[in-house]
Amino acid sequence: xxxxxxxxxxxxxxxxxxxxxxxxxxxxxxxxxxxxxxxxxxxxxxxxxxxxxxxxxxxxxxxxxxxxxxxxxxxxxxxxxxxxxxxxxxxxxxxxxxxxxxxxxxxxxxxxxxxxxxxxxxxxxxxxxxxxxxxxxxxxxxxxxxxxxxxxxxxxxxxxxxxxxxxxxxxxxxxxxxxxxxxxxxxxxxxxxxxxxxxxxxxxxxxxxxxxxxxxxxxxxxxxxxxxxxxxxxxxxxxxxxxxxxxxxxxxxxxxxxxxxxxxxxxxxxxxxxxxxxxxxxxxxxxxxxxxxxxxxxxxxxxxxxxxxxxxxxxxxxxxxxxxxxxxxxxxxxxxxxxxxxxxxxxxxxxxxxxxxxxxxxxxxxxxxxxxxxxxxxxxxxxxxxxxxxxxxxxxxxxxxxxxxxxxxxxxxxxxxxxxxxxxxxxxxxxxxxxxxxxxxxxxxxxxxxxxxxxxxxxxxxxxxxxxxxxxxxxxxxxxxxx
Amino acid sequence: xxxxxxxxxxxxxxxxxxxxxxxxxxxxxxxxxxxxxxxxxxxxxxxxxxxxxxxxxxxxxxxxxxxxxxxxxxxxxxxxxxxxxxxxxxxxxxxxxxxxxxxxxxxxxxxxxxxxxxxxxxxxxxxxxxxxxxxxxxxxxxxxxxxxxxxxxxxxxxxxxxxxxxxxxxxxxxxxxxxxxxxxxxxxxxxxxxxxxxxxxxxxxxxxxxxxxxxxxxxxxxxxxxxxxxxxxxxxxxxxxxxxxxxxxxxxxxxxxxxxxxxxxxxxxxxxxxxxxxxxxxxxxxxxxxxxxxxxxxxxxxxxxxxxxxxxxxxxxxxxxxxxxxxxxxxxxxxxxxxxxxxxxxxxxxxxxxxxxxxxxxxxxxxxxxxxxxxxxxxxxxxxxxxxxxxxxxxxxxxxxxxxxxxxxxxxxxxxxxxxxxxxxxxxxxxxxxxxxxxxxxxxxxxxxxxxxxxxxxxxxxxxxxxxxxxxxxxxxxxxxxx
Numbered sequence: 025x026x027x028x029x030x031x032x033x034x035x036x037x038x039x040x041x042x043x044x045x046x047x048x049x050x051x052x053x054x055x056x057x058x059x060x061x062x063x064x065x066x067x068x069x070x071x072x073x074x075x076x077x078x079x080x081x082x083x084x085x086x087x088x089x090x091x092x093x094x095x096x097x098x099x100x101x102x103x104x105x106x107x108x109x110x111x112x113x114x115x116x117x118x119x120x121x122x123x124x125x126x127x128x129x130x131x132x133x134x135x136x137x138x139x140x141x142x143x144x145x146x147x148x149x150x151x152x153x154x155x156x157x158x159x160x161x162x163x164x165x166x167x168x169x170x171x172x173x174x175x176x177x178x179x180x181x182x183x184x185x186x187x188x189x190x191x192x193x194x195x196x197x198x199x200x201x202x203x204x205x206x207x208x209x210x211x212x213x214x215x216x217x218x219x220x221x222x223x224x225x226x227x228x229x230x231x232x233x234x235x236x237x238x239x240x241x242x243x244x245x246x247x248x249x250x251x252x253x254x255x256x257x258x259x260x261x262x263x264x265x266x267x268x269x270x271x272x273x274x275x276x277x278x279x280x281x282x283x284x285x286x287x288x289x290x291x292x293x294x295x296x297x298x299x300x301x302x303x304x305x306x307x308x309x310x311x312x313x314x315x316x317x318x319x320x321x322x323x324x325x326x327x328x329x330x331x332x333x334x335x336x337x338x339x340x341x342x343x344x345x346x347x348x349x350x351x352x353x354x355x356x357x358x359x360x361x362x363x364x365x366x367x368x369x370x371x372x373x374x375x376x377x378x379x380x381x382x383x384x385x386x387x388x389x390x391x392x393x394x395x396x397x398x399x400x401x402x403x404x405x406x407x408x409x410x411x412x413x414x415x416x417x418x419x420x421x422x423x424x425x426x427x428x429x430x431x432x433x434x435x436x437x438x439x440x441x442x443x444x445x446x447x448x449x450x451x452x453x454x455x456x457x458x459x460x461x462x463x464x465x466x467x468x469x470x471x472x473x474x475x476x477x478x479x480x481x482x483x484x485x486x487x488x489x490x491x492x493x494x495x496x497x498x499x500x501x502x503x504x505x506x507x
Numbered sequence: 508x509x510x511x512x513x514x515x516x517x518x519x520x521x522x523x524x525x526x527x528x529x530x531x532x533x534x535x536x537x538x539x540x541x542x543x544x545x546x547x548x549x550x551x552x553x554x555x556x557x558x559x560x561x562x563x564x565x566x567x568x569x570x571x572x573x574x575x576x577x578x579x580x581x582x583x584x585x586x587x588x589x590x591x592x593x594x595x596x597x598x599x600x601x602x603x604x605x606x607x608x609x610x611x612x613x614x615x616x617x618x619x620x621x622x623x624x625x626x627x628x629x630x631x632x633x634x635x636x637x638x639x640x641x642x643x644x645x646x647x648x649x650x651x652x653x654x655x656x657x658x659x660x661x662x663x664x665x666x667x668x669x670x671x672x673x674x675x676x677x678x679x680x681x682x683x684x685x686x687x688x689x690x691x692x693x694x695x696x697x698x699x700x701x702x703x704x705x706x707x708x709x710x711x712x713x714x715x716x717x718x719x720x721x722x723x724x725x726x727x728x729x730x731x732x733x734x735x736x737x738x739x740x741x742x743x744x745x746x747x748x749x750x751x752x753x754x755x756x757x758x759x760x761x762x763x764x765x766x767x768x769x770x771x772x773x774x775x776x777x778x779x780x781x782x783x784x785x786x787x788x789x790x791x792x793x794x795x796x797x798x799x800x801x802x803x804x805x806x807x808x809x810x811x812x813x814x815x816x817x818x819x820x821x822x823x824x825x826x827x828x829x830x831x832x833x834x835x836x837x838x839x840x841x842x843x844x845x846x847x848x849x850x851x852x853x854x855x856x857x858x859x860x861x862x863x864x865x866x867x868x869x870x871x872x873x874x875x876x877x878x879x880x881x882x883x884x885x886x887x888x889x890x891x892x893x894x895x896x897x898x899x900x901x902x903x904x905x906x907x908x909x910x911x912x913x914x915x916x917x918x919x920x921x922x923x924x925x926x927x928x929x930x931x932x933x934x935x936x937x938x939x940x941x942x943x944x945x946x947x948x949x950x951x952x953x954x955x956x957x958x959x960x961x962x963x964x965x966x967x968x969x970x971x972x973x974x975x976x977x978x979x980x981x982x983x984x985x986x987x988x989x990x
Contacts, residue, residue, distance in 0.1 A: 052902075052903055052906065053871065053902070053906070055901070058901060058902075058903070061903070135858075135859050136858070136859060137858070137859075164901070175901075176901060177901075177903065177904055177907070177947075178904070178945065178947050190822070191822070192820065192821055192822025192823075192825070193820070193822075193901075194819070194820025194821060194822050194823055194867060194899035194900075194901070195820070195822030195823060195826070195899065196822075197899055197901065198823070198898070198899050198935070198936075201936065201947070202935060202936040202937070205936050205937055205938050205939065205942050205948070206937065243822060245825060269826065271822060271825040271826055271829065272825050272829065273829040273832070273833070274828065274829055274832030274833065274838075275832065275838070276828035276829075276831070276832060276838035276839075276840075276861075276862065276863070277825050277826075277828040277829035277832065279828075279840065279861055280821070280824050280825040280828050280861060280863055280865070281825055283821075283859055283860075283861055283865065283868070284821030284822070284824070284825055284865065285821065308826075308829070308830065308833075308970065309826055309830060309935075309968060309969070309970050310826075310935060311935050311968055311970065312970075336677065337675065337676070337677025337678070338675055338677060338763070338766075338767030338768065339673070339674070339675025339676075339677050339678030339679075339726060339754060339767070340675075340677055340678060340681070341763050341767070342675070342728060342754035342755050342760050342763040342764055342767055343678070343752065343754055343760075343791075343792055343793075345757065345759035345760040345762075345763050346754065346755065346756040346757055346759075346760035346791075347791065347792060348759070349756070349757030349758065349759060349760065350756070350757065350791075355757075355758070355759035356759075357759075357762065375618075375619070375620070376618045376619060376620075376766055377766075378759075378762055378763060378766055379759065380759070380763055382763070382766065382767065384677060385766070388536065415681070416677035416678065416680055416681050417677075418538070418541060418647070418658075418659060418660075418676075418677070418680065419535070419536065419541075420535055420541070420544070420660060421660055421661070423535065423536070424660070452681070452685060452792075452793060452794050453681075453684065453685040453688050454685070454688055454689065454955075454967060455688050455952075456688065456952055456953070456955040456956030456957075456959055457943070457949060457952035457953040457955070457956050458953075458956040459688050459956070460940070460943065460952070462661065464660075464661050464684070465688070466940060469938075469939055469940035469943070470939070470940040470941075472937075472939040472940070473939030473940050473941040473942070474939075476939055484937060485792060485794055486792070487791065487792050487794065487795075
């Protein structure tokens with residue numbers, strides 16, 4: 025068989041005509057069960073071959089005793105069998121013209137045991153000799169919503185434009201599930217584990233050239249080839265934002281990396297510099313990642329740091345201004361033009377109002393909320409406007425709710441006009457399920473859903489919003505400076 | 508009338524026998540409405556006198572045309588009338604032996620207008636001459652759950668041990684409402700606004716000596732008397748943890764402070780040093796504050812930084828270790844004793860396991876979750892154990908739910924044994940209301956409620972947990988060093 029390169033092989037993994045799940049099972053604790061079930065749940069349209077030596081049918085599909093007994097060629101194999109069965113399986117692959125194999129199989133070099141390390145090396149030698157491309161081992165493999173392939177439950181079925189390259193399958197699963205709550209959706213995701221053959225750099229290269237991917241989310245524990253990685257990350261960051269978590273920074277994280285994917289974590293400072301110099305963006309956890317992805321997903325490029333902040337009472341405004349400046353943003357005073365406009369609307373208040381604009385000053389004045397929000401958004405004085413929903417207004421619950429709903433309505437209407445980009449902040453409170461019986465927390469949770477559905481970047485706290493925003497603006501400033 | 512000191516006056520504000528709400532109203536946008544309604548809603552047991560010149564009854568209570576027409580003496584007056592009516596009201600107070608007046612009345616010095624500044628000065632002179640103590644102006648006043656007094660809707664009725672001294676009423680309202688979702692409850696809270704007379708230092712002194720207050724939450728924008736403040740904060744921090752937000756740090760925050768409470772924000776560096784040297788603890792927003800209060804509320808003193816982390820898959824464990832170390836905590840390797848115990852339980856895994864302990868390695872082994880958690884908590888190797896609920900486990904939804912519920916059950920049982928203190932982390936995801944239809948998010952929200960009800964410090968992310976924990980441990984280390 026002519027050798028296939030990594031890029032072509034990944035094409036087959038994301039869009040295979042046929043998949044064999046080797047080690048398919050009806051035992052719901054087994055991954056042979058999960059991977060097969062995901063193909064059914066997410067509506068994979070190609071041909072599925074469950075392979076299991078002791079079953080004639082699994083989940084209503086005809087099962088085959090071995091790969092060789094499958095009636096057609098197979099593009100993609102998902103391998104869930106124990107380590108000692110991997111090499112015999114690989115040896116059968118060329119007969120079936122298999123393009124790429126996902127080795128879910130684990131307990132290899134990540135155990136730190138010399139026998140397992142040797143075993144992993146053996147697998148690699150056999151695969152190299154046979155010209156078979158491998159994803160893994162010790163990973164969750166492929167999520168390709170367009171093809172109906174996934175590696176977890178509750179993944180979005182809709183196809184998006186965020187590409188995911190994650191060394192950790194559990195973290196990739198959380199990213200996709202958490203992101204879906206913020207309205208994020210994904211083009212392709214790959215959890216690549218020990219990176220025995222297909223490496224982080226190969227996947228970055230693939231996602232860079234992938235027409236369906238506009239934004240990239242990455243989690244790396246180590247790299248196989250530093251020079252190649254720096255090149256791939258730099259080239260990719262030139263055309264697409266790459267948001268990176270580096271796993272394994274301190275002593276204990278580095279130890280954990282070894283037992284997780286057997287990667288070499290490397291020096292924290294070198295990593296920091298590499299990410300920065302490549303033009304990628306480092307974040308510290310999945311929440312910071314989804315926050316930033318939300319900005320890339322919903323907002324156009326923002327290249328200035330002037331922030332208008334409106335809504336909420338005095339204390340909230342003061343704290344927000346502090347947080348924004350500490351995050352490196354600018355919160356300029358109101359311009360002369362804006363002050364003149366305010367003077368004509370609220371002659372008794374104009375001199376007292378500022379940026380941030382405290383709702384408790386103008387909330388019951390002639391200045392209507394819609395008008396105030398609009399002034400900020402249409403002034404041209406700001407690069408971005410943060411509208412804080414006034415959840416600290418002191419009114420009785422039903423009036424309180426009306427204010428919240430009206431402000432959210434305003435935000436949605438203003439964002440639709442696409443003048444200055446808008447970010448919404450509401451509900452820093454953390455209700456448990458029981459608390460949602462209360463109208464206050466129910467309203468906030470409902471309005472959050474509404475904002476997300478309208479594709480408006482929505483944060484629970486201003487601290488989170490300005491942290492993400494600062495990174496977002498820095499990225500666009502840097503990218504503009506380069507190009 | 509013999510002059511009353513601030514401490515005695517505050518006693519009356521928190522426990523008055525009678526309250527006159529001057530400017531009481533049935534107009535639901537007015538504060539004369541809110542303050543009266545709060546007394547009824549929260550079951551104030553003393554005598555309530557609504558005062559309004561044009562009503563004979565308000566909310567079913569007999570109303571009086573003026574303070575002088577009220578039939579008995581009055582301990583506490585809540586003043587909601589416009590600025591020009593304040594001095595005539597104050598002049599009537601001695602006749603009724605009023606001990607303290609809460610001036611909700613605003614639009615004074617915080618407007619920045621010279622006439623209003625003069626007016627505020629006039630009020631102060633009159634009050635001083637008459638020997639009347641004032642809270643405010645421009646503030647929300649008193650929350651005293653034991654007495655049935657409150658300044659917002661949806662405040663907890665239960666009496667707790669957190670005392671609140673907040674210059675901002677809106678932020679105090681959010682603190683109390685948000686805190687209640689984490690099971691926090693309050694002894695007394697005061698929003699004191701422009702601090703014309705009763706100052707932040709007076710209130711700190713009061714809360715320091717208050718038998719019902721064990722923990723203090725503070726929000727300051729400026730101080731009236733720096734030397735007195737440093738003394739009060741230092742003395743108070745010696746016996747009770749004081750968690751402080753300083754509002755007004757950068758340029759725009761400082762501007763906002765002026766228009767909010769007319770305070771002088773002061774230098775950011777001086778404030779940072781004052782708070783630190785006093786032994787108080789600075790946080791940046793209400794979320795960081797409630798997170799830290801939760802630790803003081805639920806945990807005994809913790810004076811060591813050795814953290815055990817257990818639960819969640821490999822990527823989650825790696826990131827958690829990184830976050831904990833970056834927050835200044837220690838994540839030591841497993842001790843020899845612990846490794847020996849593991850060897851006897853899981854001879855095939857013991858050498859591979861570490862701290863953090865990755866659920867995906869041992870999740871389906873002979874080591875049961877309860878036993879693993881228990882090993883960590885009872886080892887004596889850690890000063891605190893963070894149990895991460897394994898929401899990244901890859902199982903089918905109903906098994907996934909069982910794992911989550913079982914782990915939460917474990918946490919509750921272990922915490923009840925009161926050996927090593929335990930913190931729970933679950934659900935960094937941010938579901939909107941619609942998402943709670945999904946079993947996954949519903950389960951996490953339900954289990955969060957369950958943990959909070961069991962009084963276990965529960966965080967949505969490890970990043971938040973370790974940030975709060977690091978401050979918590981530093982406080983206790985410092986306090987031990989001093990005493």
